[in-house]
Amino acid sequence: MSSDYTKSLISILEMLWNIEKDLNLVSYNETEKKVYYIIVWLLSNNDACNISDVINSSGYSRSTVYKTIKKFESADLVIVKQSKGDKREFNLVLAS
């Protein structure tokens, strides 16, 4: 059972969380943010990233990743390019 002291500290964090929720300056949710971080991380480590890599690394379902990447694409955050080697595969590039 948490003490009064801990409860007070948690209340402060809750208050800050409520500000964050209401302001919602970043319109992406946690899942979308994670997918974006994974794309950036894969690109910086492997110099290349395709949709299958993102699905494997994130653990999210294919449809979630596809939907998220579509959202990034329409927001001009990510560009989806067909792979030259395997026409079924799509590479992801960060839009500059």
Next chain:
Amino acid sequence: MLHLLKVTITVYVFSMFCYAVWYPLQVIDLANLNPNREWLGSLCYLPHGARVLMFCFFRYQSLPGLYLAEISGPSLINNEDYMTGWSIAAFASLFSVVASVELVKWTRSTPGFFSFFKKVNFENYKFLFLVVIVSSLLNGILVNVVLSVINWTDSISVITVFRFAVGDLLGATAVIAALWVIFKTLVDTRLIIDPENN
């Protein structure tokens, strides 16, 4: 007793941190808001943010820590920048916060059911900002009245009262905004797990 000790230490450290951040900014005077270096009152008084936040969340147990910070903060940083009688005026500053919180509580309670011991849920930050606004206005008036009585001054400068009120309002907002930015960074870097995704 242990709770009071923990609260006092937390409140004191947080308030002194606010003094330590605020004072260099005041000396540098980046926006050149006080070119003649007169005693006018800061336009972004961060310690007021510490007063409001700590009293709202730790309630009456925060008062010893807050008063300690009120008297030792100015002495440790630069005592000459504060007027004579600040240690007494500090009571007025704290009273302005206490009165504002009780006022907000009173406006929300059913007639006949008001109690000093009831809590307001400050997790709803709108009440916190209401306390910031009311306490800033009260503090501007009360502190200047107390200082003018102690220093045997006949008149109170309206500009100083205005600067106190605006300074407290902006200072408290700056403290809350800074905490929000820190909190957001911690959530984004996964050092704090956000409550809706754990």
